[in-house]
Amino acid sequence: MEPSSAPPRRTRVPRLGLLLAVSLLTAWIPPTTAQLTVEPVPPNAAEGMDVLLLIHNLTWDPPAYLWYKAATADQNFHIATYTPNPEQTTPGPEYHEGIRIFPNGSLLIQNVTLEDAGNYTLQAMNNFYIPSGASTQFRVYPKLPEPHITSNQSQSVEDEDSVAFTCEPEIQNITYLWWINGQRLLETTDRLQLSLDNRTLTVLSITRNDTGPYECGVSNPGNTIRSDPLTMNVSYGPDAPTISPPDLYYCSGAKLSLFCHAVSDPPAQYSWLVDGRLQQSTQELLISNVSVNDSGSYTCHAHNSITGLNRTAVENITVFGPVAQPSIHVINTTVLERDRLVLTCLTDDAGLSIRWTFNSQSLNRTARTRLSLDNSTLDIYPVMKVDEGEYQCEAFHLNCSSKSDPLWMTVKDNPEPEGPGLLPGAIAGIIIGVVAGVALIAVLAYFLYCSKIGRASDQRHLTEYKPSASNHSQGRSDSSPEQIDEVTYSSLIFNAQQPTPASLSPRVTETVYSEVKKK
Ligand SMILES: *[C@@H]1O[C@H](CO)[C@@H](O)[C@H](O)[C@H]1NC(C)=O
Ligand SMILES: *[C@@H]1O[C@H](CO)[C@@H](O)[C@H](O)[C@H]1NC(C)=O
Ligand SMILES: *[C@@H]1O[C@H](CO)[C@@H](O)[C@H](O)[C@H]1NC(C)=O
Ligand SMILES: *[C@@H]1O[C@H](CO)[C@@H](O)[C@H](O)[C@H]1NC(C)=O
Ligand SMILES: *[C@@H]1O[C@H](CO)[C@@H](O)[C@H](O)[C@H]1NC(C)=O
Ligand SMILES: *[C@@H]1O[C@H](CO)[C@@H](O)[C@H](O)[C@H]1NC(C)=O
Ligand SMILES: *[C@@H]1O[C@H](CO)[C@@H](O)[C@H](O)[C@H]1NC(C)=O
Ligand SMILES: *[C@@H]1O[C@H](CO)[C@@H](O)[C@H](O)[C@H]1NC(C)=O
Ligand SMILES: *[C@@H]1O[C@H](CO)[C@@H](O)[C@H](O)[C@H]1NC(C)=O
Ligand SMILES: *[C@@H]1O[C@H](CO)[C@@H](O)[C@H](O)[C@H]1NC(C)=O
Ligand SMILES: *[C@@H]1O[C@H](CO)[C@@H](O)[C@H](O)[C@H]1NC(C)=O
Ligand SMILES: *[C@@H]1O[C@H](CO)[C@@H](O)[C@H](O)[C@H]1NC(C)=O
Numbered sequence: 001m002e003p004s005s006a007p008p009r010r011t012r013v014p015r016l017g018l019l020l021a022v023s024l025l026t027a028w029i030p031p032t033t034a035q036l037t038v039e040p041v042p043p044n045a046a047e048g049m050d051v052l053l054l055i056h057n058l059t060w061d062p063p064a065y066l067w068y069k070a071a072t073a074d075q076n077f078h079i080a081t082y083t084p085n086p087e088q089t090t091p092g093p094e095y096h097e098g099i100r101i102f103p104n105g106s107l108l109i110q111n112v113t114l115e116d117a118g119n120y121t122l123q124a125m126n127n128f129y130i131p132s133g134a135s136t137q138f139r140v141y142p143k144l145p146e147p148h149i150t151s152n153q154s155q156s157v158e159d160e161d162s163v164a165f166t167c168e169p170e171i172q173n174i175t176y177l178w179w180i181n182g183q184r185l186l187e188t189t190d191r192l193q194l195s196l197d198n199r200t201l202t203v204l205s206i207t208r209n210d211t212g213p214y215e216c217g218v219s220n221p222g223n224t225i226r227s228d229p230l231t232m233n234v235s236y237g238p239d240a241p242t243i244s245p246p247d248l249y250y251c252s253g254a255k256l257s258l259f260c261h262a263v264s265d266p267p268a269q270y271s272w273l274v275d276g277r278l279q280q281s282t283q284e285l286l287i288s289n290v291s292v293n294d295s296g297s298y299t300c301h302a303h304n305s306i307t308g309l310n311r312t313a314v315e316n317i318t319v320f321g322p323v324a325q326p327s328i329h330v331i332n333t334t335v336l337e338r339d340r341l342v343l344t345c346l347t348d349d350a351g352l353s354i355r356w357t358f359n360s361q362s363l364n365r366t367a368r369t370r371l372s373l374d375n376s377t378l379d380i381y382p383v384m385k386v387d388e389g390e391y392q393c394e395a396f397h398l399n400c401s402s403k404s405d406p407l408w409m410t411v412k413d414n415p416e417p418e419g420p421g422l423l424p425g426a427i428a429g430i431i432i433g434v435v436a437g438v439a440l441i442a443v444l445a446y447f448l449y450c451s452k453i454g455r456a457s458d459q460r461h462l463t464e465y466k467p468s469a470s471n472h473s474q475g476r477s478d479s480s481p482e483q484i485d486e487v488t489y490s491s492l493i494f495n496a497q498q499p500t501p502a503s504l505s506p507r508v509t510e511t512v513y514s515e516v517k518k519k
Contacts (some may be wrong), residue, residue: 038122040138045112046222047143053107053120053136062124065105069094071119071135079107114140141222145169149216149230156206157307158236165201167216167227177217177224208236208265237264238302241313250294250319251400256287260300262311268302295319323402324348326395330407337414340381345393345404347376352395357403359389385411 037056045051053067063083070077078092082101089101098110105124109116117140123131152164167176176198178185185201188194193202203210213229241262250256260283262268271281275296279285287294300313329344345354354375356363363378365371370379380387388411394403 036122036124036132036134038120038134038136040120040136042138042222044139044141044221045117046141046220047113048111049222050108050110051112051116051138051140053109053122055105055122055124055134058105058124060126062105063127064125064129065101066123066125066131067101067107068092068121068123069118070121071137073121073123073131073133112140114142116140139221141220144171144174144218144220144223144225146225147216147218147227149214149227151230151232155233155235155306158207158234159205160307161206162202162204163206163210163232165203165214165216165230167199167201167218170199171218173220175219177219177226179215179217179226180212182213182215203232206232206234208234210234235265235304235306237307238262238268238304238309238311239264240311241268241270241300241302243298243300243313243315246315248315248317249398249400250290250317251398252291252319252322254290254319254400256285256290256294256317256319258285258298258300258315259283260285260302260313262300262302264302264304264307266304266306268304271301271303273299273301290319292319292321320397320400323352323395323397323400325402326352326354326393326404328391328393328404328407330409333408334410334412335383336412337385338382339414340379341383341387341409341411342380343378343391343393343407343409345376345378345395347395349395349397352397355394355396357392357394360392383411385413387411 035057039054039056041052041054042049055065061084063085065082066073067079067082068074068077069079075092077094079094079099080092080101081090082088082105083090084103087103100108100110102108105122107120107122117138119135119137121133121135123133125131147167147169150166150168152166153161156163165178167178178194178198178201180192185192185194191204193204194200195202201214201216211232211234213231215227215229217224217226219225239262241260244259244261258272260270260272262270269281270283272279272285274294276299285298285300295318296316298315298317301310302312303310324347326345326347329346330342335341343356345356347354356371356375356378358364363369368380368382368384370381371377372379376393378391378393388409390406390408392403392406394401396402
């Protein structure tokens, strides 16, 4: 751009001064290291916006700024001249309301119109009133109306309908944009299609997941305006109903409460059929006191009035008759300790299972407890005092059951003498113990005799004693030294309890006991 040779009409720059500066100082142009530029912000504006023309690379403080609405410094298109000191704006022919020049020379155009678009030129004077120039241009686009979405259906049915959304109004030379669930739609898919001008979005075979929200936008380089979100109403279902609880077996007299649920929009209408006959039109079927006659096939029917679809679920329910009360058979409700206790549960129905309770808790099996294969007979041997208490048997089939009357069993003390009551193993043990004791005492008597004669060291005598006991044990095929000591020890205790027939004095026995303990 050429700096204008003619001075602006309404500037206070003296014509003579400028001419003088041009004539005298052609070679005296200040060192402009950087190129002066003007930048419009924003470069593409919409009607009504403010546009600021920023000056860049200004390396000096100009005494005057001259703005033109043209590609050159054309006096006919002079907007205004601004002097910072004293601060003054002198308007030109292109000046209008809303134009402002800041102290740094930048030009602000408020509330731009389409006519404000075009070329702008700045002249910044130096101290000799030699201008430096820069030009720019910006565009102004029409202000867009707020768009809205129309749909060819207000109510759609899943998998049946294809829904077309159209962005209104229709405007030439603008771009239409779409958002689904807040996400910009950038690519079409098999099910999402756009018209050529992108103004119409079609969702083929809509599903419950396609409710949106949908938004459309109108856009030109100056601005983008987004519509209010539109949510699609998609009816669907009913899906396959579920019946809860899923129990198939009930006891006569129990409460039957069946609840049906099917995913559906709008919510399904439910009805119950028993053996194909309509029972009631409710979501829950309630029979407070079922009998065997209520056995049958229970069907839940779910219907969606909008989709017109029907789905059913069936449960074949069996109601068992009442379980007859069992009874406990016992020979004698009093048993002696260590005797055998046999209880038998008697029921009418062979198909029933049996369980036992003791003192109202489920019976815990021990090594003394035996149950017959069908659990009907309880056999406890040998009976102990802890087995005394209340016994009950329960006959059951699935969750239908009946308990016998409680039966109290008394366990009486059995103060029998040991002899005949002892087991053969115990008798053998006692005999061996007696024999071992006698043998030991004999050895110890010998030892005492020897120590009396020649008072040798105790150590030696003890070592002598050990092998002798060991030899005795070997007869019982037991060679472990630890077990030898055990045998000896137990024999001594036995001796202490029952005085030996041997003619040894109690003093001797005492001595031996303490010596063995020392080991
Ligand atoms: C400032 O001037 C330099 C040199 O001419 C140039 O490279 C740079 O882009 C300019 N800056 C602006 C913001 O215009
Ligand atoms: C000039 O001043 C205006 C208003 O104070 C400001 O917005 C603008 O950024 C300034 N221009 C430059 C280039 O600093
Ligand atoms: C912007 O300009 C338009 C017409 O040019 C006018 O109707 C409107 O009131 C102006 N708005 C402001 C904020 O100045
Ligand atoms: C701006 O100036 C260029 C030449 O510099 C011209 O081609 C263009 O048409 C002008 N724009 C307007 C809006 O006058
Ligand atoms: C749209 O743009 C075309 C070419 O870019 C132009 O011929 C037409 O006049 C424009 N229409 C409107 C309504 O702006
Ligand atoms: C329509 O939208 C697609 C995807 O967003 C884009 O690639 C295409 O350029 C648009 N067409 C028009 C005419 O705006
Ligand atoms: C809807 O989305 C859920 C989860 O993404 C999916 O499991 C279901 O199959 C979808 N339903 C339809 C009808 O597309
Ligand atoms: C679905 O059930 C309703 C009654 O709930 C009935 O009127 C309708 O005919 C049934 N539709 C079909 C397709 O079976
Ligand atoms: C329920 O019983 C009917 C016959 O009474 C039978 O056809 C059907 O398969 C049974 N349904 C189920 C789930 O057992
Ligand atoms: C039950 O057993 C106890 C103890 O053995 C005995 O005293 C009682 O006579 C028995 N009763 C009957 C009815 O056999
Ligand atoms: C059986 O054992 C459980 C857990 O060990 C205990 O809580 C319960 O009291 C026992 N029942 C009887 C009858 O002792
Ligand atoms: C007998 O009872 C035991 C539990 O005490 C159970 O595991 C078993 O299944 C029962 N047998 C029969 C035939 O009911």
